[in-house]
Amino acid sequence: MRSIYLDNNATTPVDPRVLDAMLPYFREHFGNAASRNHRYGWVAEEAVEKAREQVAGVIGASSKEIIWTSGSTEGNNTAILGVARMYADKGRHIITCRIEHKAVIDPCKFLESEGFEVTWLEPDRSGRVRMEDLRQAMRDDTILVSLMFANNELGTINPIAEIGALCKERGVIFHTDATQAFGKVPIDVEAMGIDLLTLSAHKMYGPKGVGALYVRRKKPRVRLQPIIHGGGHERGMRSGTLNVPGIVGCGAAAELCRKEMPTESVRIARLRDRLWAGLSEHLTDVSINGNLEHRLPNTLNVSFLYVEGESMMMGMGDIAVSSGSACTSASLEPSYVLKGLGLGDDLAHSSIRFSLGRFTTQEDIDETIKRVVSAVNHLREMSPLYEMAQQGIDLSKVQWQRH
Numbered sequence: 001m002r003s004i005y006l007d008n009n010a011t012t013p014v015d016p017r018v019l020d021a022m023l024p025y026f027r028e029h030f031g032n033a034a035s036r037n038h039r040y041g042w043v044a045e046e047a048v049e050k051a052r053e054q055v056a057g058v059i060g061a062s063s064k065e066i067i068w069t070s071g072s073t074e075g076n077n078t079a080i081l082g083v084a085r086m087y088a089d090k091g092r093h094i095i096t097c098r099i100e101h102k103a104v105i106d107p108c109k110f111l112e113s114e115g116f117e118v119t120w121l122e123p124d125r126s127g128r129v130r131m132e133d134l135r136q137a138m139r140d141d142t143i144l145v146s147l148m149f150a151n152n153e154l155g156t157i158n159p160i161a162e163i164g165a166l167c168k169e170r171g172v173i174f175h176t177d178a179t180q181a182f183g184k185v186p187i188d189v190e191a192m193g194i195d196l197l198t199l200s201a202h203k204m205y206g207p208k209g210v211g212a213l214y215v216r217r218k219k220p221r222v223r224l225q226p227i228i229h230g231g232g233h234e235r236g237m238r239s240g241t242l243n244v245p246g247i248v249g250c251g252a253a254a255e256l257c258r259k260e261m262p263t264e265s266v267r268i269a270r271l272r273d274r275l276w277a278g279l280s281e282h283l284t285d286v287s288i289n290g291n292l293e294h295r296l297p298n299t300l301n302v303s304f305l306y307v308e309g310e311s312m313m314m315g316m317g318d319i320a321v322s323s324g325s326a327c328t329s330a331s332l333e334p335s336y337v338l339k340g341l342g343l344g345d346d347l348a349h350s351s352i353r354f355s356l357g358r359f360t361t362q363e364d365i366d367e368t369i370k371r372v373v374s375a376v377n378h379l380r381e382m383s384p385l386y387e388m389a390q391q392g393i394d395l396s397k398v399q400w401q402r403h
């Protein structure tokens, strides 16, 4: 059976054009971008500065506001820990949300252990933060709001411009994890009032292990206490010899996204809608998780009632997707994101995230519909729960026998 990749929110393949841009920086242009006194260094530095402009160009920033990182986990940690420690004298209260990526949740939890106070907003049923909740959570000692641009499991997009405006009004720094949104939907740090923004190359057809953090330089000038010390690279916010080939790849990938976003996002959204149309036409008891209006073009999270996501993944052959019960790898706990929406364990366990990408074709989608429909039908035929439900038994009222 042909293998199909629909897990682009986990990572994307490197675009061949990105790889081509990177290769010379592994070979002849291997210089250290910090070497100031010979051509090898200058060539590397020039490439790094060009990449900075390419990344800045996607979000309406200046290239001086881009700090290179090893990816979004580091970017989120640098932003959150960096602001908390730099502005601790002003206040020790942070606001975030329960369904953020672990790379935001865990540094916030860590800060709680250091004596900071965190307000964990609950999203609405569709995975969006409510402005009213955010407004009420704001305090005089709030120093940071960290809310993701788009959710990685659902594709749901937060009201970023409204959040930015409220933060400006209250003089609070606004950080957004835009790992999933960058290159997929328009972002403008000025119009949206964003002070810090995290992105990662490997979610937008660049290489793994490299990313960037946007740090606003005026109105306000955001300062960060670094978590990595030594050498003073990247305006002192992130020391360490730069990963020049990776950075070149990150820049090239960003540039391609900027150029292709208008056509690519339309094409991918059409395929996503085709996938949902096919699934919902042939199957009963299926539902979309996440917001239907404010969402990424590429993500479709579906619950298939009465079947287990994990069994489905095995049943549909070589199709790479994520399931709501597998996301946090080792544990078989259903996804905290889906549970955070208020979904019961049954719906969370039966969910599958399809994330499409630049290299997804219509044939991939049609083949996926066929295999998923057949796997779900097969699993439901064998499912006593499904049979009971078909007989009109209300499963929520059943008294299960314990052994």
Ligand SMILES: *Cc1c(COP(=O)(O)O)cnc(C)c1O
Pocket (backbone or CB within 6 Å): 009, 010, 070, 071, 072, 073, 074, 101, 103, 148, 150, 151, 152, 177, 179, 180, 200, 201, 203, 209, 211
């Ligand atoms: C993938 C992802 C991360 C982590 O990024 P890495 O570059 O892999 O560290 C953080 N946030 C979101 C929303 C993501 O999708």
